[in-house]
Amino acid sequence: MNYFSSNFKLGILGGGQLGKMLLNDTRKFDIYTCVLDASTEAPCKIASNEFHIGDLMDFDAVYNFGKQVDVLTIEIENVNVDALEALEKEGIKVYPSSKTLRTIQNKATQKLFYVDHNLPTAAFSRFAYTSQIQDTIDNGGLSLPFVWKAAQFGYDGTGVKIVKTIQDLEGLPNVECIAENLVPFKNELAVIVIRNASGETKTFPVVEMEFHPEANQVEYVICPARIDKKIAKKATEIALKTSQAFNHVGLLAVEMFLTQDNNILINEVAPRPHNSGHQTIEASYTSQFEQHLRAILNLPLGRTDSKVSGVMVNLVGAEGYSGNVIYKNIENIMGMEGVTPHIYGKKQTRPFRKMGHVTIVNEDVNEARRIAEAVKLTIKVISE
Amino acid sequence: MNYFSSNFKLGILGGGQLGKMLLNDTRKFDIYTCVLDASTEAPCKIASNEFHIGDLMDFDAVYNFGKQVDVLTIEIENVNVDALEALEKEGIKVYPSSKTLRTIQNKATQKLFYVDHNLPTAAFSRFAYTSQIQDTIDNGGLSLPFVWKAAQFGYDGTGVKIVKTIQDLEGLPNVECIAENLVPFKNELAVIVIRNASGETKTFPVVEMEFHPEANQVEYVICPARIDKKIAKKATEIALKTSQAFNHVGLLAVEMFLTQDNNILINEVAPRPHNSGHQTIEASYTSQFEQHLRAILNLPLGRTDSKVSGVMVNLVGAEGYSGNVIYKNIENIMGMEGVTPHIYGKKQTRPFRKMGHVTIVNEDVNEARRIAEAVKLTIKVISE
Known part of the structure; x- marks a missing residue:
């Protein structure tokens, strides 16, 4: 494939600062680049060849955008992975792959992946809901302190809390989560x-x-x-x-x-x-x-x-x-x-x-x- | 003046590769940038905040564009200098100045500038028309070989010719020019x-x-x-x-x-x-x-x-x-x-x-x- 021709199109899901900095290099190589983002004020609005508005978690928005490009990449993990999988089946090159993203998007799945592949990571317990943690502590199945992490949609430290006392659990969202050993x-x-x-x-x-x-x-x-x-x-x-x-x-x-x-x-x-x-x-x-x-x-x-x-x-x-x-x-x-x-x-x-x-x-x-x-x-x- | 605010506008005359590379840095600092160029296919068409179409040698095009910005710069010398001078008088910051550009745009004037400022440059003669060179050679006022340079609108080696024999003068445009000593x-x-x-x-x-x-x-x-x-x-x-x-x-x-x-x-x-x-x-x-x-x-x-x-x-x-x-x-x-x-x-x-x-x-x-x-x-x- 000739990337340096106007017939080639690169797609980027997400129009934030990472996409913006990536665009410096697509511009340097004159690679035709399309960006999808929900916001009309996204930093990638200028400097991309095509800027499309759409919800990154919406199947149709991602699928229809992806169908127009030859290679599709992301600058944020929270995108519709089912759409990526459908695009891969139709021959669009998707990097990172839907499989990788599916594993990474969920922190519990990501941790299990490390365990399965014999990669070192801190010990952890997985919970379908934060509300289950209290019982586990009461039963002696988990001891304080630990790090609470929401399984999904965390970004830059949000969705993470160091739990030192039972009171620290208060106010946490009741979502799928993990409790990870607090490693000094x-x-x-x-x-x-x-x-x-x-x-x-x-x-x-x-x-x-x-x-x-x-x-x-x-x-x-x-x-x-x-x-x-x-x-x-x-x-x-x-x-x-x-x-x-x-x-x-x-x-x-x-x-x-x-x-x-x-x-x-x-x-x-x-x-x-x-x-x-x-x-x-x-x-x-x-x-x-x-x-x-x-x-x-x-x-x-x-x-x-x-x-x-x-x-x-x-x-x-x-x-x-x-x-x-x-x-x-x-x-x-x-x-x-x-x-x-x-x-x-x-x-x-x-x-x-x-x-x-x-x-x-x-x-x-x-x-x-x-x-x-x-x-x-x-x-x-x-x-x- | 706060350059890092959306109230500030930088103008660039010319939308070619130099402008394109300059835009990488206006983007890096998030400086609002307007570009004027005659071509709808100019490399600066994307990545500038505003892209305006207009002839860089046209007074009105340059003046009207310049009136909208706070600081005006160029990426090519061949622009309407009278418009820059008018803009300077109205308080627009123009870099390089109209005075500098006027001196540089004409190679004869540029060479005289070096002489006037005691800056070293190869000896030269100035001619209103290329057709006058032959007479001067005949009169013994100029000897071969020399470098012929058109006084205006040269770019990247165009408008320059090494004249070794009288025949080399044939086909040169009959314009204002200089004949410069050929310095080994x-x-x-x-x-x-x-x-x-x-x-x-x-x-x-x-x-x-x-x-x-x-x-x-x-x-x-x-x-x-x-x-x-x-x-x-x-x-x-x-x-x-x-x-x-x-x-x-x-x-x-x-x-x-x-x-x-x-x-x-x-x-x-x-x-x-x-x-x-x-x-x-x-x-x-x-x-x-x-x-x-x-x-x-x-x-x-x-x-x-x-x-x-x-x-x-x-x-x-x-x-x-x-x-x-x-x-x-x-x-x-x-x-x-x-x-x-x-x-x-x-x-x-x-x-x-x-x-x-x-x-x-x-x-x-x-x-x-x-x-x-x-x-x-x-x-x-x-x-x-």
Whole structure:
């Protein structure tokens, strides 16, 4: 198939920031790209060749959109998988596959997948409803503390709660869920695996997700991770094994915990460009977005090593501000060394909404980390 | 002025490949951008917020477009300068200024500018019409060989001819022109100067434009130039002095000849993103496009040093092919190390038309140069 011709059409389900960054590379290669999203204000509305409005969870919307393209990919997991399966049967190339997405969309199924494939993950129990947890605790079948996770539709930390006391269960939605052992970890690591349809496979360097000590939120993604080489090798091997188990095509971001006793446990995976790979735009020989494109179009993969070190800081809406967004002090951070802001183009901010990210590149990872902290203390995402 | 708000509008005159690459960065910063171009097939048609159709040489088209924006820039020099002057008087920020463009648009005026500002350039004579050259040669006022250059509307080598014999004058258009001493040069160098409205000034490293020994065409742009440090310093100083003379805001690409006896002579300048800076996208801490944007929006400038070495190869239409373009063997070059093709999105190829470029990055400039040669021998821009 000639991807570089106007007869070829790539479809993307979802028109958010990941799609927007992917469009930079479809534009670079002049690949004709169609986007489906429910919102007329989606960041992908401009820069795509065709922008279609439709509900990503609706069978007909996804099916009818997918019928028009040659290769279909996603930038968000919450899409109608039955439609993807129907499209696959009709010969449309769908990456990630409906099978992979079905496994990943449900956290209980995803955890069982790891167990079935002998991939390390924290022990867990599965519940049809949150209300069943109390009984299990009473019966001695589950002990506090644990991590409650909704099985479906979680996104960026929503649908996750650390349950330390019975009272913490109050107010949780009564949905299918898992209760996972609370593993004390030193570090959260991530490895992005890239695999094209011919099976060529590469990995980006291990990154470290540094947590805010109090807020328990990822503050910085740091590449390379400041960890022992043996641990990096182990994390990479587990990520590769996970990609093989899924027989995955495209990007697979594998998030892992490094436990206090240096074990590695898989937390979760994302079969698409991922927050833990944003620094690749500036730091790597090939960005994760370009790699995803190369993989799903079955082109040779690019180099995955880094030109320089990179640290990424998410720009999220400040607490107490909702409405038309203002990036206060953005001029100041642009005067800092090696700093590039990425503004996603969402018009409205609200507390903790992902509005953009900032990459800091430097020859020295510790210097990049130091500048990242200055960035974080300077820029504020507020409203008019 | 808050550039990062939807009240702000940036205007770009010209919707070609330079505009297209600039749009990657206006998109990255979410800066609202309007483009004016005569063609409905211009590469900037998608990815701009507003795309307007109009003739860039028409006063009304440029003036009416410019009235709607806050800052106006160009991606091509051949625009109506009277309209820019009128816009400046009404408070629109125009970078480059009408004054700079007026000087540069006419090669005779440009050459006189260098002389007036004590900037080194090859000796030349000015003619109102090409037909006057013959008389001057007969009178002993000009000797062969020389370089004939049309004073206006030249682009990428058109409007330039090396005149070795009287016969070479035949067929040249009878227009305002200059006859420039043919200087035997070792190398063509270029330095891009960036200056923002506050006067902050930086330079990219000196690049080398390697010529094909027979075709006398630039084949490779090489960064860093493989020249003596003293010569690089001298070239940078001349570029800075040129930028100061123009009191320039934005990018100024200064093309220079390095003569056999190590003198540096200014060939010409371009007050915009330039072919000699394309490798900055992959090789530099900050691309020339982002720097242009930072400069014209009066933001702090980014780092101009390189992460790695970069070599750029232009993708031009092969001789003997016209029509719907095909990038033959593009998959093969994408399998080479550190190779990124940029396809501009022009649907029709014709001989020597600039259809894209390829950047090769590597830790070692000689290795990048070696891979660049393999790229050049592999990919072919042909028609269906």
